[in-house]
Amino acid sequence: MRTQERVRARRRRELLGGRPYEMLRALRSALDELWGDKVGLFGLLVVVGLVLVAVLAPVLAPHDPTAGALGDRLRPPAWAEGGSARFLLGTDEQGRDILSRIIYGTRVTLLVGGSVVLLAGTFGTLAGLVAGYKGGRWDSVIMRIVDTQVAFPGLLLALVILAVVQPSVTSVIAVLALNGWMVYARMTRGVVLSVKEMPYVDAAEIVGCRPRRVVLRHILPNLASPLLTLAVLEFARIILAEAALSFLGLGIQPPQASWGLMVSQGKNYLFSAWWLVTFPGLAIALTVLGVNLLASWLRVAADPQEREKRFAAATSQRATQGTV
Amino acid sequence: MSVARTDGRVPPGGRLLEVEDLHVKFFTRRGVAHAVRGVSFRIDAGETLGLVGESGSGKSVTALALMGLIRLPGRITAGDVRWKGRSLLGPGGERLLAGIRGREIAIVFQDPMTSLNPLFTVGFQIGEVLRHHLGIGRDQARRRAIELLEMVGIAFPEQRAQQYPHEFSGGMRQRMLIAMALACEPELLIADEPTTALDVTIQAQILELLAELQRRLGIAVLLISHDLGVVAQVCHRIAVMYAGHIVETGAAEEVFSRPGHPYTEGLLRSTPRLDRVESRLQGIDGSPPDLIHPPPGCPFHPRCRLADERCPAEMPPLEDHDGREVACWHAFGRRVGEEAGAGTSHG
Amino acid sequence: MGRFAARRIAQGLLVVLGVTIVVFVVTRLVGDPVDVLLPLEATAEQRAEFEHRLGFDRPIPVQFVDYLEDLARLDFGESFWQHRPVMEIVLEHLPRTFTLVIPAMLLMVVLAVPLGVLAALRPGGFLDRVTVVLSLIGLSIPQFWLGLLLILVFAVELKLLPPLGGGSPKHMVLPVLTLALPAVGRLAMIVRSSMIEELNQQYVKMALAKGIPYARVVGVHALRNAAIPALTLSGWEFIRALAGYSVIVEFVFQWPGVGFLAMQSIERQDLFLLQGIVFVVAVMVVVVNVIVDILYKAIDPRIKLA
Numbered sequence: 001m002r003t004q005e006r007v008r009a010r011r012r013r014e015l016l017g018g019r020p021y022e023m024l025r026a027l028r029s030a031l032d033e034l035w036g037d038k039v040g041l042f043g044l045l046v047v048v049g050l051v052l053v054a055v056l057a058p059v060l061a062p063h064d065p066t067a068g069a070l071g072d073r074l075r076p077p078a079w080a081e082g083g084s085a086r087f088l089l090g091t092d093e094q095g096r097d098i099l100s101r102i103i104y105g106t107r108v109t110l111l112v113g114g115s116v117v118l119l120a121g122t123f124g125t126l127a128g129l130v131a132g133y134k135g136g137r138w139d140s141v142i143m144r145i146v147d148t149q150v151a152f153p154g155l156l157l158a159l160v161i162l163a164v165v166q167p168s169v170t171s172v173i174a175v176l177a178l179n180g181w182m183v184y185a186r187m188t189r190g191v192v193l194s195v196k197e198m199p200y201v202d203a204a205e206i207v208g209c210r211p212r213r214v215v216l217r218h219i220l221p222n223l224a225s226p227l228l229t230l231a232v233l234e235f236a237r238i239i240l241a242e243a244a245l246s247f248l249g250l251g252i253q254p255p256q257a258s259w260g261l262m263v264s265q266g267k268n269y270l271f272s273a274w275w276l277v278t279f280p281g282l283a284i285a286l287t288v289l290g291v292n293l294l295a296s297w298l299r300v301a302a303d304p305q306e307r308e309k310r311f312a313a314a315t316s317q318r319a320t321q322g323t324v
Numbered sequence: 325m326s327v328a329r330t331d332g333r334v335p336p337g338g339r340l341l342e343v344e345d346l347h348v349k350f351f352t353r354r355g356v357a358h359a360v361r362g363v364s365f366r367i368d369a370g371e372t373l374g375l376v377g378e379s380g381s382g383k384s385v386t387a388l389a390l391m392g393l394i395r396l397p398g399r400i401t402a403g404d405v406r407w408k409g410r411s412l413l414g415p416g417g418e419r420l421l422a423g424i425r426g427r428e429i430a431i432v433f434q435d436p437m438t439s440l441n442p443l444f445t446v447g448f449q450i451g452e453v454l455r456h457h458l459g460i461g462r463d464q465a466r467r468r469a470i471e472l473l474e475m476v477g478i479a480f481p482e483q484r485a486q487q488y489p490h491e492f493s494g495g496m497r498q499r500m501l502i503a504m505a506l507a508c509e510p511e512l513l514i515a516d517e518p519t520t521a522l523d524v525t526i527q528a529q530i531l532e533l534l535a536e537l538q539r540r541l542g543i544a545v546l547l548i549s550h551d552l553g554v555v556a557q558v559c560h561r562i563a564v565m566y567a568g569h570i571v572e573t574g575a576a577e578e579v580f581s582r583p584g585h586p587y588t589e590g591l592l593r594s595t596p597r598l599d600r601v602e603s604r605l606q607g608i609d610g611s612p613p614d615l616i617h618p619p620p621g622c623p624f625h626p627r628c629r630l631a632d633e634r635c636p637a638e639m640p641p642l643e644d645h646d647g648r649e650v651a652c653w654h655a656f657g658r659r660v661g662e663e664a665g666a667g668t669s670h671g
Numbered sequence: 672m673g674r675f676a677a678r679r680i681a682q683g684l685l686v687v688l689g690v691t692i693v694v695f696v697v698t699r700l701v702g703d704p705v706d707v708l709l710p711l712e713a714t715a716e717q718r719a720e721f722e723h724r725l726g727f728d729r730p731i732p733v734q735f736v737d738y739l740e741d742l743a744r745l746d747f748g749e750s751f752w753q754h755r756p757v758m759e760i761v762l763e764h765l766p767r768t769f770t771l772v773i774p775a776m777l778l779m780v781v782l783a784v785p786l787g788v789l790a791a792l793r794p795g796g797f798l799d800r801v802t803v804v805l806s807l808i809g810l811s812i813p814q815f816w817l818g819l820l821l822i823l824v825f826a827v828e829l830k831l832l833p834p835l836g837g838g839s840p841k842h843m844v845l846p847v848l849t850l851a852l853p854a855v856g857r858l859a860m861i862v863r864s865s866m867i868e869e870l871n872q873q874y875v876k877m878a879l880a881k882g883i884p885y886a887r888v889v890g891v892h893a894l895r896n897a898a899i900p901a902l903t904l905s906g907w908e909f910i911r912a913l914a915g916y917s918v919i920v921e922f923v924f925q926w927p928g929v930g931f932l933a934m935q936s937i938e939r940q941d942l943f944l945l946q947g948i949v950f951v952v953a954v955m956v957v958v959v960n961v962i963v964d965i966l967y968k969a970i971d972p973r974i975k976l977a
Binding site: 144147148149151152153154155156157159160161163164165236240243244247248250260263264267270271274277278281284285286288289292293296 | 807816
């Protein structure tokens with residue numbers, strides 16, 4: 001049955017041809033893959049959900065995240081005793097609705113995560129490209145800087161810097177980006193070096209292609225998927241890092257809602273109002289888990305060898321159970 | 325921890341290995357690849373059998389199957405392998421194999437660059453097989469390893485034994501792998517494309533080494549290769565494989581001088597020769613079949629100049645033509661059923 | 672060996688220097704240290720006197736040279752808060768941090784390696800999937816939240832362990848667990864994927880073909896090769912635990928180590944103490960890196976020391 005489908009698809013491709021159709025087909029097979037791999041699907045849903053919630057926050061949140069009536073303070077979640085349906089996840093020490101604050105917290109998470117990945121990723125990738133492609137002096141110097149900075153105690157330095165420079169969304173993004181570019185540089189340089197070895201790059205250069213063209217047409221495609229996977233993984237790491245900084249009081253400042261900050265504010269009530277700490281932390285954990293799952297799926301989906309291995313593993317299970 | 329040899333050594337001429345109707349399948353995403361289909365052959369003590377075929381013909385898989393080294397997604401689905409009369413695939417086969425691997429049957433793989441563990445010295449890795457099978461101590465194993473390195477032609481064996489694989493060239497590593505294989509004095513040495521990854525000059529050296537060791541130690545050798553020249557140097561008998569089937573067997577000289585199967589003929593014709601000047605090399609038209617969706621009947625028929633309507637209909641069995649086995653409806657270029665000069669005809 | 676050692680020491684010095692430069696730049700140039708250190712009500716005269724006493728009124732390059740000189744003598748001055756030499760305070764707190772980090776790292780290895788290896792033996796199997804799921808959960812949980820949850824469960828609900836502070840082995844359990852568990856997740860994933868890769872290598876097939884028992888092939892041949900990336904990650908984890916996560920964990924559990932000290936000195940705006948802490952931690956990081964490099968060489972003979 002599946003063979004028939006494939007034959008038909010192949011004929012369609014032969015008829016239509018062209019780049020757009022190839023890309024569509026690639027997308028279609030990626031979607032098929034994703035469906036087959038529920039775990040990856042969960043990851044994608046989490047990321048998409050994050051973006052949607054962040055964008056639609058004003059619509060989704062039942063209350064204003066910064067406004068709270070003291071009369072409503074420390075209400076337990078709706079299903080517990082003393083809770084009400086008005087505040088599904090309870091309220092904090094200032095009477096603000098936890099659920100709304102969590103919803104608005106997605107904005108901070110997305111903003112910080114996305115900005116840092118963009119900044120650090122762009123800078124790091126450029127550095128890696130230059131180091132790898134130009135080699136020689138450039139490579140030495142850039143890699144020396146990378147190696148040195150990698151050995152810095154990152155979080156500690158971030159704390160010191162943020163302590164002196166007043167913490168804010170901007171400074172947090174700056175510090176995290178400064179701390180995070182090295183991994184992109186190393187990876188990019190690695191890919192460039194291994195692609196440079198390939199005969200087809202030599203051929204392109206001999207034929208007279210300008211370096212820029214060589215880079216664009218030959219190196220970048222090889223870079224796309226590992227870079228994407230790395231970016232997603234880094235996104236997860238940045239979410240945790242921002243949460244930790246906010247928890248320590250050196251990240252996002254009140255009255256903005258950041259999940260880490262919420263946990264920090266809630267820890268003083270740990271013994272009496274457990275929901276203040278639990279739900280924001282759960283939000284962080286689930287988001288990071290989803291992003292990690294997406295990264296893991298991306299890595300497998302992008303690499304055909306990995307896909308084959310996965311399949312072999314699944315088949316081995318069925319074979320040992322005698323169903324093959 | 326040594327395991328006793330099965331039934332002691334077999335005298336020259338005695339039956340060592342018997343493979344009967346072996347089938348191996350690989351379960352992949354694209355489908356089930358039937359890599360080995362009903363392969364049968366035998367090897368007697370002291371004789372050399374060459375297993376010839378192109379990539380994908382199933383020859384390496386056969387070798388792995390003999391030693392019980394097929395791992396998922398591959399599986400042996402039918403047939404039997406008997407070593408000195410005892411079945412290796414039946415119940416108790418795995419226990420037998422544990423004692424046989426590395427000791428009575430040894431294998432040398434194609435790529436010497438990756439067959440050695442980069443983190444251990446060469447001496448350690450050779451000694452390991454000695455210590456496991458023969459239970460000897462570390463010093464004795466080390467001394468024997470040095471002896472073995474000398475036997476395969478490595479100079480300064482005492483120093484070499486202390487060095488690591490990455491410090492050696494491909495040719496030297498292959499010699500070391502041969503030394504490792506011969507450590508416990510096996511009765512059958514399987515060499516899977518032992519020279520393919522090496523330079524031509526080194527190839528010759530390795531083959532000479534194999535031939536000399538075979539003569540001196542009297543071991544049986546199963547030499548697997550796609551290169552007829554390699555096989556011609558070392559082997560008494562030849563089996564030709566195509567698409568998972570054995571299509572021809574016979575004494576090496578006879579097969580080379582008078583091939584019975586059109587594929588063998590094609591292989592011979594496409595091998596460059598030094599003694600004859602030819603204007604063009606002749607290849608075999610077409611390409612090897614897809615093992616997941618093989619052609620019906622005889623798998624060679626799409627590329628065969630002798631094919632007629634019987635060929636796609638039915639797979640020809642391996643038939644005996646006076647000591648030469650050929651699986652073809654047109655063995656020796658004749659239709660089966662006609663009177664043949666040197667062979668008996670079958671109806 | 673001498674050349675190698677010299678190079679690594681030079682690299683280490685570069686790192687420490689880099690770190691201290693960053694701290695210097697940040698504290699002197701970006702912010703105004705006097706603002707930070709003096710209370711708001713200080714008069715202009717008090718400010719001037721203060722500046723002069725501490726040398727903040729001199730030109731920046733001069734300050735920098737002085738700073739480096741002091742560094743070389745390991746003189747970090749006196750803590751504003753505790754009025755004791757900075758080094759003394761830092762070195763008092765440092766061992767307590769190691770008391771948490773070292774057991775946590777040991778626990779990490781003891782749990783992650785067997786899990787990863789067993790998972791790799793049957794990829795796609797039950798144990799593999801459980802390991803992967805647990806590891807992913809472990810490495811996705813924010814450490815501070817994990818600590819608080821553990822306190823909630825073990826100290827509050829079950830009343831098994833003390834929630835905060837230091838002093839007895841019982842106090843160590845929760846902080847060590849908090850440090851270790853996410854690291855177990857990360858290391859187990861690496862061990863698992865390295866082992867899967869190694870088990871597919873040709874030398875493993877060769878070892879099996881030699882008749883070496885599977886257990887030995889896995890435990891001796893494959894594991895040794897897989898240990899290389901695992902060692903890399905373990906080194907990173909140690910450093911991150913020492914120089915980063917300890918701050919969080921000690922803060923949550925109020926454990927009086929170097930991390931907690933850092934938070935306190937931030938709170939009290941004790942610049943000198945902060946500088947001292949960062950310096951000492953940077954040195955520790957360099958030392959760990961060197962040790963990891965030496966361990967690499969011990970495992971992998973292909974690595975050239977140069």
